[in-house]
Amino acid sequence: MKVASYLIWPMLRADKYPLMRMLQVLGLVLLCFTAAANAQREPAVYAALAQQTAPAMPAVPSPPTIPKTGFLVVIDAAHGGGDASFPIGDKLAEKDVTLGFARRLSRELEGRGIAVRMLRNYDAAISDDQRAVMANAAEPSLYISIHACSSGSGVHTFTAQVAPAASGSAFLPWNTAQAGYVRTSRSIAEAITTELLKRDIPAIALRAAVPPLNSIAAPAVALELAPPSGQPANQVNAEAYQQGIAAAVSVVIASKRFALPRAGAAR
Numbered sequence: 001m002k003v004a005s006y007l008i009w010p011m012l013r014a015d016k017y018p019l020m021r022m023l024q025v026l027g028l029v030l031l032c033f034t035a036a037a038n039a040q041r042e043p044a045v046y047a048a049l050a051q052q053t054a055p056a057m058p059a060v061p062s063p064p065t066i067p068k069t070g071f072l073v074v075i076d077a078a079h080g081g082g083d084a085s086f087p088i089g090d091k092l093a094e095k096d097v098t099l100g101f102a103r104r105l106s107r108e109l110e111g112r113g114i115a116v117r118m119l120r121n122y123d124a125a126i127s128d129d130q131r132a133v134m135a136n137a138a139e140p141s142l143y144i145s146i147h148a149c150s151s152g153s154g155v156h157t158f159t160a161q162v163a164p165a166a167s168g169s170a171f172l173p174w175n176t177a178q179a180g181y182v183r184t185s186r187s188i189a190e191a192i193t194t195e196l197l198k199r200d201i202p203a204i205a206l207r208a209a210v211p212p213l214n215s216i217a218a219p220a221v222a223l224e225l226a227p228p229s230g231q232p233a234n235q236v237n238a239e240a241y242q243q244g245i246a247a248a249v250s251v252v253i254a255s256k257r258f259a260l261p262r263a264g265a266a267r
């Protein structure tokens with residue numbers, strides 16, 4: 001109160017104390033100028049503080065965009081559930097070898113930016129007709145069926161044993177739906193064989209009625225994995241061996257992706 005009275009009293013008596021009045025006016029101007037400068041600086045100060053104290057936020061990936069049409073490979077691990085098929089060596093069942101390789105091939109393709117759908121990613125029995133229905137519903141660019149065996153060596157590629165026919169019909173006979181695509185299927189199988197041989201993995205392209213190839217309305221190839229040359233049957237499951245096959249198959253699929261039909265083209 002005493003300080004206030006010292007300030008106010010000279011103002012009331014400005015006529016007697018002009019110098020004091022001038023100093024007060026200058027003080028007020030200085031006060032206003034400082035307040036205005038602080039008002040401009042504060043946002044920058046707070047921003048700097050926020051940068052120092054804000055916790056690091058993890059980058060949130062944007063949700064993937066799923067195109068209605070694109071390049072899609074359907075991978076079908078043969079057998080499963082009660083259908084273990086043939087034993088391979090002492091401890092392996094074909095259904096487990098096919099699923100393991102199907103997953104490996106899927107990862108290899110996805111690593112090259114290729115979309116993949118696995119018909120089974122678990123141990124379950126699916127009939128051949130169900131497999132064909134599921135594959136055809138996906139309208140893939142390419143269907144790959146995976147088998148394994150203990151006889152022979154390297155990789156046997158199979159394509160359907162149907163006479164080629166013109167594609168494009170809206171209504172395809174169930175047992176020969178592959179006819180319109182089998183030429184493309186064979187060119188893919190031959191390219192896979194060539195790529196495997198380049199990598200010193202024995203390979204042969206064959207034609208056989210391997211189900212459900214005949215009923216697939218898309219380019220379709222079955223791969224049967226046999227053990228490496230001169231090695232025991234259980235080596236069909238060797239990681240490095242399978243990885244070499246997966247890499248060779250993926251290289252071929254990636255190189256053919258623009259020559260194959262767009263997935264969902266019929267939708």
Ligand SMILES: [Zn+2]
Pocket residue numbers: 078079085094147148
């Ligand atoms: Zn099989």
